[in-house]
Structures are given as C-alpha cells and as structure tokens.
Amino acid sequence: MWASVWRSVKISMTIVGTTIGAGFASGREIWEFFGAYGDNSRWGIVLSMVLFFLATVTMLQICWYRRTQHYSEMLMQLMDGRLARFFDGVILLFLLTGTLVMVAGSGATFEQWNGSYILGGLVLCTAVFLVLLFDLRGVMTVNALLMPVLTLILLLVCSHFLQTDAKEPVSVWHLSTITHQTPLWSSAITYAAFNIISLLAVLSTLGSEIRRSSEIWLAAVISSVCLGAVAYLYNMALLQVAHLVPQYDIPLFALMRHYSPWWMGVVSLVLWLAIFTTAVSNVHGLISRLSDRLPLPRWMIGAMVLIVMIPLSRLGFAALIHILYPLYGVLNLFILMILLLHPIRQRLI
Incomplete structure (x- = not known):
C-alpha cells in the first residue's frame, strides 16, 4: 500500500520537476498565459490543469500497458508510422535545444550574480551528469527530494505576499499591461500543451516503475493539484502588482521587492533548481532515445551531449527562447490534441 503511494509520489514529482522550469518558477509563464487576463484568469488555470491531467493519464497508461522505454515507442502508439518518425526527429531536436536553453539559463543566472557564464553552464552540466549516472532512479529521486522544497518556497512567497501586501483584486479592465x-x-x-514534448520524453521511460493502474491516477492527481495550486496563488499575487510586472524580467522579484538580499539569494537558487530539474528530464529523455541508436554506455552518451551544450549555450538564453519556443508551441499543441483524442480513438477502433 505505502510502497504504491510512494511510487505515485515519485512519479508525480517527476512530472512537476519536468514542468516547473525557469519560466514557471520565475512567474513569467503564469503572467503571460494567465495573469494578463485579469480576474477571470483563474478559470483559465482550471481548464489548463484539467487538460494537463487528462494528457498525463493517457501518457502514463500507454507507457504502463506497452512498457515503453523511450518516446519513439509511445509515438508509435499515438500516430501512424511516417508521422511518428517525423515527430521522433522533432522531439530529439526539441530535447537538444531545450537542454541548450537550460544550460544558457544557468549561465545567465550565474552572470546575474557577477559570476562566470561558462562556470554557470559547467556547474549545471556537472550536476546533471552526476544525477544521470543513476539513470531513471536518479531522475526520480532528485525530483522527489527537490520538488516539494521548491514548490513549498513558491507557495510561501505567494501566500506571504497575499497576506501582508495584497490589496483589492485587480480587474482585467484596470490592467494597462494586457498584451493578449x-x-x-x-x-x-x-x-496545457506547453511542456507536453518534455513530459512525453520523460514519462515514456517510466513503464517499468508503475505496478498498478491506481498509481497512474494518483500521480496525475497529485501533479495536477500541485501545479494548479502554485499557479493559482502565483497568479493571484501577480495580479496585485500588475502595474509593476512590466518592469521585471522575472515577475517573482516584483513580489519580493522589499525582501532582504538573503531571500533574493534563496529565490535565485529556486530558479536555478527549476532549470536543473528540467535539464535532468530533457537529458534523460535524450539518453533513452539515443541509446537505441548509439552502441555506447548511457553515461557516455549523456557526457557527450552535455559537453556539446556548453559552447553552444553562448548563443544566449533570450535569443534561444525567442527563436525556438514559438515553433515548439505549435508542435506541442498537435501532440496534446493527439493525446486527448487517443482514448476516444481506441474505443472507436
């Protein structure tokens, strides 16, 4: 009983760790997708989490029933062969460039604190490599340990702000910052589709970790509620400082503008950990797929990928996001649609 619950918790924290990247933790994703719509944005969060829950359940059920080992095997269950091969290549490219963005983000974080950009990339790559030496067990363990802490810190910051600094709710009609x-x-x-490709790459490797159907549903509920609760509180807090958000690249700092430098350091660490857990998930997905094609030990494949990332990350964090994310957004939407339709198609066939 308890072993089953613990497996569900580890799976759910892996889902959360893959989803909470620097964009979520910084508040930028929450503001861009929801906050700028004002008070009604809470219904957008609810809809998004329901869709996220359904997609997560579908992916976990496929990887459990088929005992998939990497995302290509899951793609073959979702679409025909030619389309699956196309998306196989697309997801491989996404994971490579997504990892590149995370390495660049780590470098930018170190640079913000007057450190070395290259050192920031090296530290991230070294930490990711050490975790991946333990393969899937390492990925799930690091998420089970870090995600509750990271989530708790974000909840504390948002809750504290709402209790001490919040004023009246801001109506959408009073927001001068609406851009959508x-x-x-x-x-x-x-x-809801934003992180589907990363989730597909990671969850497709979890087939051997699931023992019973109840673990799938519990993991999906825990991850969706966890993400939804943080997004909801985060959104409520950001609405109180809507007039300040445009002044900050990292909206979280708008909530903490009166906090001590020590707390600013803690938040910077939280942002770096969000980058780290996403990078771990991406590289794990890459290794799982490339190990089918390359006759090399998995740790060596991971080392090769990470070594290549460091010099390429000099392309810049903001530039990479600006170029790559809109393209992958379209592809994520397509895969989300396929996932949501999959249970219906199975019943009709």
Missing part, C-alpha cells in the same frame, strides 16, 4: 488579443480559453489550451 486571443481568448482566455485559447491561452489555457496553449499552456
């Missing part, structure tokens, strides 16, 4: 012309439901669907 698309309806809220469209933004909610896009956000």
Whole structure:
C-alpha cells in the first residue's frame, strides 16, 4: 500500500520537476498565459490543469500497458508510422535545444550574480551528469527530494505576499499591461500543451516503475493539484502588482521587492533548481532515445551531449527562447490534441 503511494509520489514529482522550469518558477509563464487576463484568469488555470491531467493519464497508461522505454515507442502508439518518425526527429531536436536553453539559463543566472557564464553552464552540466549516472532512479529521486522544497518556497512567497501586501483584486479592465488579443480559453489550451514534448520524453521511460493502474491516477492527481495550486496563488499575487510586472524580467522579484538580499539569494537558487530539474528530464529523455541508436554506455552518451551544450549555450538564453519556443508551441499543441483524442480513438477502433 505505502510502497504504491510512494511510487505515485515519485512519479508525480517527476512530472512537476519536468514542468516547473525557469519560466514557471520565475512567474513569467503564469503572467503571460494567465495573469494578463485579469480576474477571470483563474478559470483559465482550471481548464489548463484539467487538460494537463487528462494528457498525463493517457501518457502514463500507454507507457504502463506497452512498457515503453523511450518516446519513439509511445509515438508509435499515438500516430501512424511516417508521422511518428517525423515527430521522433522533432522531439530529439526539441530535447537538444531545450537542454541548450537550460544550460544558457544557468549561465545567465550565474552572470546575474557577477559570476562566470561558462562556470554557470559547467556547474549545471556537472550536476546533471552526476544525477544521470543513476539513470531513471536518479531522475526520480532528485525530483522527489527537490520538488516539494521548491514548490513549498513558491507557495510561501505567494501566500506571504497575499497576506501582508495584497490589496483589492485587480480587474482585467484596470490592467494597462494586457498584451493578449486571443481568448482566455485559447491561452489555457496553449499552456496545457506547453511542456507536453518534455513530459512525453520523460514519462515514456517510466513503464517499468508503475505496478498498478491506481498509481497512474494518483500521480496525475497529485501533479495536477500541485501545479494548479502554485499557479493559482502565483497568479493571484501577480495580479496585485500588475502595474509593476512590466518592469521585471522575472515577475517573482516584483513580489519580493522589499525582501532582504538573503531571500533574493534563496529565490535565485529556486530558479536555478527549476532549470536543473528540467535539464535532468530533457537529458534523460535524450539518453533513452539515443541509446537505441548509439552502441555506447548511457553515461557516455549523456557526457557527450552535455559537453556539446556548453559552447553552444553562448548563443544566449533570450535569443534561444525567442527563436525556438514559438515553433515548439505549435508542435506541442498537435501532440496534446493527439493525446486527448487517443482514448476516444481506441474505443472507436
């Protein structure tokens, strides 16, 4: 009983660790997808988490039933052969460039604290490599240990701000920072799809970790509630400082503008850990796929990928996000649609 619950918790924290990247932890994703819509944005978060839950359940069920070992095997269950081969290559490219963005983000974080950009990339790559020496067990363990702490810190910051600094709720009609012309439901669907490729790459390797169907549902509930609760509180807090958000690249700092430098250091560590856990998930997905193609030990494949990332990361964090993320957003939406339709198609076939 307890062993089953613990497996569900580890799986759920792996899902959370893959999803909470620097964009989520910094508040930028929450603001761009939801906050700028004002008070009604909470319904967008609810819709997004429901879709996220359904997609997560579908992915976990496929990897459990088929005992998949990497994302290519899951793709073959979702679409026909030619389309699956196309997306196989696309996801491989996504994981490589996504890892590149994380290495660049670590370098930018070190640079912000007057450190070396290259040192920031080296530290991240070394930490990721050490975790991946333990393969899937290492990935799940590091997420089980770090994600509750990271989530708790974000909840504490948002809750403390709402209790001490919050004023009256800000109406969408009073927000001068609205930048979106698309309806809220469209933004909610896009956000639900935002991390689908990374999740597909990681969850497709968990087939051997699941023992029973109940673990799938419990893991999906825990991860969706956890992400939804943080997103909801984060969104409420950011609405109180809507007039300040445009002044900050990292909206979280708008909530902490009166905090001590020590707390600023803690938050910077939280952002780096979010980058770290996402990088671990991406590289794990890469290794799982490349080990089928390369006759090398898994640790060596991981080392080769990470070594290549360091010089390429000099392309810059902001530039990489600006170029790559819009393209992958479209691909994520397509895969989300396929996942949501998969149970229906299975019943009709």
